[in-house]
Amino acid sequence: MPPVQGLQWIPFPPPPELYQGPLPSPLTLAHGDPSYAFELLDLLEPTYVMKKHGYLTQQLTDAELDEKRRCRYCNLTVAQLTKHLQRTLDHRHAHPIPSPPCQAYRPLPSMQTPLGNGYYDVHLCMVPCNFHPGSVNGATKCYDCCGQHVSESKPCATSEQHVLREYEAGKLHRMYQFHPTPPIYHESKENRHIRQAVAIDCEMGTAETGESELIRLSAIDYFTGEVLINNLVKTDQPLRHLNTRYSGVTWGQLNHALRNKRTLIGKAGARDALWRFVGPQTVIVGHGVNNDLRALRWIHTCVVDSYMVEHKIVQARKAFEAATEANMAMTTQQATQQLSVLAPPPATGHKTGSLTPHGQAPTTGLGEPKKQKKPKGCGDLALKTLLKKYLDRDIQMQGNKGHDSLEDAVAARDLVHWMVMRRLQQTYDGTMN
Template identity: 40%
Template sequence: MIPSSGSKRFKNPKNRQGKGAGKGPPGQTQEAPAPVYRTPIAGEGDSSDKSKEPVMKCRYHPGSLRNSNWSCCGQYGSKPGCKTAAEHVPEATTLGQLRARFQYVPTYEAPIQATAPHRRVAVAIDCEMGTSKDLEPEVIRLTLVDYFTSEVLIDSLVWPDIPMLHYNTRYSGVTRQQLNDARRNRQCIMGLDRAREMVWKYVDANTYVIGHSLSSDLSCMRWLHHTVVDSFVLEQDIWNAAVREVQWANREVLNAFEALKLEKEEMGEDTESMQKPKVKPLPKAELSLKDATMKRLGKTIQEGKAGHDSLEDALSARDLVHWHLCQSMKSQEDLLL
């Protein structure tokens, strides 16, 4: 890779900064422009042989992966690139562009803080996600319910800010046509910033946010929140404790067997016929929202062929956390009796 310099062969970096580049409030530190790279011209920098063909050092796929195949050439994902270049040319991305795409925003920095009439003590959230063209999860449906009343506060499609690769319809339940219709009829939330603002109408820094695998929902919302209850973590803690208990019991059985075998060997007895004792299998990890809801609540969810329903999932996460809370309170009462 060759960075730009003062040579006339290189483009002016200012042309890559976009409108308003270098402008800002007085006294504000300006960001340095991102370096610009280019592919060297064949024979450039080599006066000995101008006709020499450049060595193609870079092989790449200009397309994207779709169902394990490259969209540009149809080859399997592990196949080498179908295009070549003399050098690798990275995309020039400014810090401002990265911030706009990936900046996570804490609740207390919300431009619209939750007001007293709307703020809720606890809410449950679930997001359905598609995949953007840069292969990042992007929220396309948002549901928020009140923890105590199950009132539906938000249940809306979200029009993504950036081009989408696909909508994961098999799991999200959201189709391209549904989003296009919702946008045309003005029945969806326009963009991620607006989606966060709508959530922050009901949520402030002290609100408990509940969900299952909540990190995925917060991540696709580019949202930092510290007061959370994750039903996946609650289930995982119980499963980990059960695994440790079985592993400890199995270790005790095997240690007893090895001790008995060693004792017999020291006494000169035959140990070839001794068989290792059977050990208990590890408990099944029923950590998905579907499995945990069936196990704890006896309720079947996510059975339809049209994908997941974020309202159903948000309410199920809420019910699952409530079950754990009731079990915890019951255990404390038993200790007091």
């Protein structure tokens, strides 16, 4: 069906892939309950708070898009290459001679920007070009220059000069620009079916450029549990690997979906699929939603993020504990000062020192074992951790087989539902006391 003048047409996506696990159930005592809706909307955060958590609330400027250009060899962006450059130049200008023992500053690396017809513009940068001069063997996924595997290799060559990629007109905009949720001009039975709230989750692979690339999108109706989207994505850029250990997506699954034309077509196709169900006022629910929105190149500020909700509670608790500890320390200090006035002077002639109960001087802590780094996705604010803590439910139990974006979308929905019900219970308890 072609676009109709004055109306907004969103293309039909392929149907959702069948889910192997239990289907999400509808929420009880929620849909249509004004007090529930009030508490859900009260979990929304203003844009300045969202920005602190990495949300993008405005489209990128031309200058910001220009900083997305990458070196053709090491794949670093202009933004990464020039970070702290101006501060370094200002410091060297203010202090022409470095501090001893250095006699001269190290020359800064440079980057060449192609201007066409073999001409280049040269600018200084901060980071040398570390890269692999060889290509990747398609069968072994190893570099032929050093034999290292692509997933764990360190660059084996270095240059003090970067060469930026050439981009055709409009390509940076197509690749990196963010797009706000379109307004609802028209809603028809065949086109947009806007929901009050939608829970989402994305899985990402790694493109050949080293960037995260959207490879799967899942979305459910927050209230009814209806599976709206559960599809793999035909990527906009060639992939280096699928991060199967985390994404749960295999090459076999992706190739099968591509052959059967059941994928969403790029990030634009994924956004279009969502916009069939999402309007500007639709509440998007998830955990760490800023990562999903960035993967989709999508601007949406009506978001309930269970990570942000729990982070706010944790920060408030830490502030309260710090204030309590400070008050106790002040009280102890005042009591000590009062006792020192009344106590007799200490006896002299005895060497004082800080000893442990066993008569040994305390250690400096240099020999203490380092804290072990927690596995990815297992931090105190991780979805898996919070779901076990509050709902006593296990997710992401497939080990190296990775996550399931639909399972995670349902888990985030259920976690936010629990958070809303907790607030309702606290309100009820407050009115009863």
